[in-house]
């Protein structure tokens with residue numbers, strides 16, 4: 508989350524950029540390049556694409572800064588430009604594999620109670636966290652999410668932006684943000700559960 | 714008592730802290746009596762944590778960083 512000081516700093520830099528200051532642009536470049544690159548990389552999982560997107564976004568910031576109106580935060584504007592450029596990239600290589608998010612829930616009986624044991628792997632992930640295998644599984648699961656859910660999940664849970672901010676960036680209501688976030692988390696939880704269950708069975712056999 | 718299905722639907726709001734106190738406490742009452750939902754709740758939360766820890770670690774690789782500096786220099790700063 509941007510702090511109050513960061514917001515104030517952005518405002519000064521934006522004002523200076525509008526007045527043509529290259530120094531201000533350079534500062535924005537230093538401050539935002541990682542955010543732009545990381546968001547784009549997490550959406551495309553492709554270094555070359557994320558690099559292209561980052562360059563596009565920097566150019567757009569430079570060229571369009573005078574059209575930026577201070578109605579929303581500068582950071583929201585940058586995230587929006589980043590997503591637009593990212594979508595353009597994704598569109599050129601449409602993969603459109605259809606994934607259903609509907610089967611992410613556990614089994615319920617007719618009165619809505621769970622009737623299966625739910626394995627709780629939440630405390631046994633520490634040693635696995637930075638293993639390459641776990642990382643790959645997580646990346647792959649996130650990549651499987653449909654775009655709408657993926658972007659909400661990345662902004663909210665990965666980048667750590669507030670629900671309000673995500674709504675502002677994507678022009679969505681708060682309930683819409685939460686519902687996409689929830690669907691994404693349920694789907695990912697299910698995928699990770701398969702992996703950790705299987706992992707535990709594997710290690711028990713050894 | 715609210716059922717497991719309703720519980721799971723409320724999880725996102727529960728973690729956001731946006732449930733009204735009454736609903737939040739009936740959710741917590743449910744958790745006291747329902748180990749499967751506790752497992753679900755903990756793995757739901759852990760899913761976000763794991764993904765964040767794994768994916769926020771994205772840094773710009775040095776060759777890309779080099780290209781970006783070069784790009785800014787030629788296309789913007791020295792235009």
Ligand SMILES: [Zn+2]
Nearest residue numbers: 716717747750
């Ligand atoms: Zn339950």
